[in-house]
Amino acid sequence: MKLPYAEPFRIKMVEEIRRSTRQEREEWIRNADYNLFNLKSSQVFIDLLTDSGTGAMSDKQWAAVMTGDESYAGSASFEKLKQSVEQITGYKYLLPTHQGRAAENVLFTVLVKDGDIVPGNSHFDTTKGHIEMRKAHAVDCTVDEAFDIEDPFQFKGNIDLDKLEEVYKSHPKEKIPFCLITVTCNTSGGQPVSLENIKAVRELSDRYGIPVYFDGARFAENAYFIQQRENGQREKSIKEICREMFGYGNGMTMSSKKDGLVNIGGFVATNDEEVFRKASNVTIIFEGFITYGGMAGRDMAALAQGLDESTEESYLEYRISQIEYLGNKMIEYGIPIQKPIGGHAVFIDALSFLPNVKREEFPAQTLAIELYKEAGIRGVEIGTLLADRDPETREERYPKLELVRLAIPRRTYTNNHMEYIAAAVKNVFDRRNEITKGYEIVWEADLMRHFTVKLKEARS
Numbered sequence: 001m002k003l004p005y006a007e008p009f010r011i012k013m014v015e016e017i018r019r020s021t022r023q024e025r026e027e028w029i030r031n032a033d034y035n036l037f038n039l040k041s042s043q044v045f046i047d048l049l050t051d052s053g054t055g056a057m058s059d060k061q062w063a064a065v066m067t068g069d070e071s072y073a074g075s076a077s078f079e080k081l082k083q084s085v086e087q088i089t090g091y092k093y094l095l096p097t098h099q100g101r102a103a104e105n106v107l108f109t110v111l112v113k114d115g116d117i118v119p120g121n122s123h124f125d126t127t128k129g130h131i132e133m134r135k136a137h138a139v140d141c142t143v144d145e146a147f148d149i150e151d152p153f154q155f156k157g158n159i160d161l162d163k164l165e166e167v168y169k170s171h172p173k174e175k176i177p178f179c180l181i182t183v184t185c186n187t188s189g190g191q192p193v194s195l196e197n198i199k200a201v202r203e204l205s206d207r208y209g210i211p212v213y214f215d216g217a218r219f220a221e222n223a224y225f226i227q228q229r230e231n232g233q234r235e236k237s238i239k240e241i242c243r244e245m246f247g248y249g250n251g252m253t254m255s256s257k258k259d260g261l262v263n264i265g266g267f268v269a270t271n272d273e274e275v276f277r278k279a280s281n282v283t284i285i286f287e288g289f290i291t292y293g294g295m296a297g298r299d300m301a302a303l304a305q306g307l308d309e310s311t312e313e314s315y316l317e318y319r320i321s322q323i324e325y326l327g328n329k330m331i332e333y334g335i336p337i338q339k340p341i342g343g344h345a346v347f348i349d350a351l352s353f354l355p356n357v358k359r360e361e362f363p364a365q366t367l368a369i370e371l372y373k374e375a376g377i378r379g380v381e382i383g384t385l386l387a388d389r390d391p392e393t394r395e396e397r398y399p400k401l402e403l404v405r406l407a408i409p410r411r412t413y414t415n416n417h418m419e420y421i422a423a424a425v426k427n428v429f430d431r432r433n434e435i436t437k438g439y440e441i442v443w444e445a446d447l448m449r450h451f452t453v454k455l456k457e458a459r460s
């Protein structure tokens with residue numbers, strides 16, 4: 001019989017997590033104003049809020065921590081990190097930052113001006129924030145397949161070349177500082193971008209003289225999907241695919257909290273010397289000197305090792321298989337989830353899951369709360385609360401989809417936890433027809449309301 005995959009590690013240290021009673025959870029979530037961000041981590045049994053900075057480091061990474069060189073300038077840990085980044089991406093200039101959004105700040109301060117247009121595939125929210133705060137515009141050129149959760153298309157992170165060319169044709173070159181490819185595309189559900197698409201974006205952009213940058217947060221997961229799904233890529237190693245992928249770009253921003261396999265950190269990497277020179281000044285002002293930029297030497301040492309581990313086949317097979325394992329269990333139970341299953345999370349379609357909850361009463365948030373009450377699992381709403389009101393009319397903006405994202409931290413939970421999660425979702429699903437009431441807003445902030453919103457049970 002074919003052997004199933006198994007975790008390519010064993011566990012040397014454990015962290016206790018505690019189950020609670022339904023009664024405790026009902027009280028905790030009420031006291032948290034029905035906002036899962038307000039819960040204490042001790043009130044959560046399985047935490048699927050995010051896969052960002054929540055993973056487990058290896059023994060080799062912890063050993064690297066002890067070798068960290070904390071010199072202000074010219075640290076040996078920086079040299080190690082620079083070597084590791086160059087080996088994987090081919091980019092020779094490196095600026096460490098304290099996390100991904102700081103890398104965006106550094107790069108965009110140099111490249112993005114008032115009135116600019118930045119096309120890409122569903123920009124991440126902080127990315128969009130950094131573009132819009134400079135009075136520039138992010139234009140989403142993702143393929144249409146991405147917005148149909150039943151469409152089995154294998155590369156839903158791809159950029160639609162016609163949409164991109166339309167942007168290139170309708171604005172002068174000086175207004176388009178670069179095209180941004182996010183790998184994998186988080187916003188469309190951890191969906192990959194194919195190598196063929198990346199190459200085509202490069203060729204099209206070359207014709208219009210426009211640089212291409214990557215948001216590389218989940219680049220290793222993207223490379224694994226390319227290896228597994230794309231014609232002619234099976235024989236290549238992940239590291240070879242990464243080199244080719246990044247070879248089509250001028251540089252990248254990185255949130256090391258994802259595929260860096262560390263708990264904090266980020267960087268800008270590029271082969272453009274002029275961009276590097278200008279970005280160095282920005283780094284010094286906002287982050288720190290250019291050989292540490294907001295990271296401790298020990299964190300850079302752990303990241304250098306983490307990048308090497310996250311681009312190993314055995315790690316990625318485990319990583320992607322675990323998400324698939326959870327997703328397939330849910331499909332088996334008849335639960336409506338986004339397909340194909342993405343790279344770092346499973347997304348539940350709350351509109352078909354809870355048909356009796358009105359759109360105005362936040363079905364995805366309602367489902368996330370039910371799942372917490374059922375089993376102490378914390379997911380996150382990707383729906384109307386997150387979409388927020390229109391900044392001018394203050395009307396609610398209803399997105400196409402109401403999703404609950406269950407993000408899986410790296411190397412943190414076992415497949416028994418996946419079984420537990422799937423069973424909990426099924427229990428809620430079995431009583432979905434009894435769930436008819438959602439939530440109302442009691443208080444909300446003017447911007448990014450989902451983090452701090454206060455809710456109460458709807459009266460209807």
Ligand SMILES: *Cc1c(COP(=O)(O)O)cnc(C)c1O
Pocket residue numbers: 052099100101102124126127182186215217218254255256257258265266
């Ligand atoms: C997390 C993330 C960022 C921002 O990085 P932080 O480390 O959270 O600041 C940017 N882009 C993508 C795609 C991300 O997932």
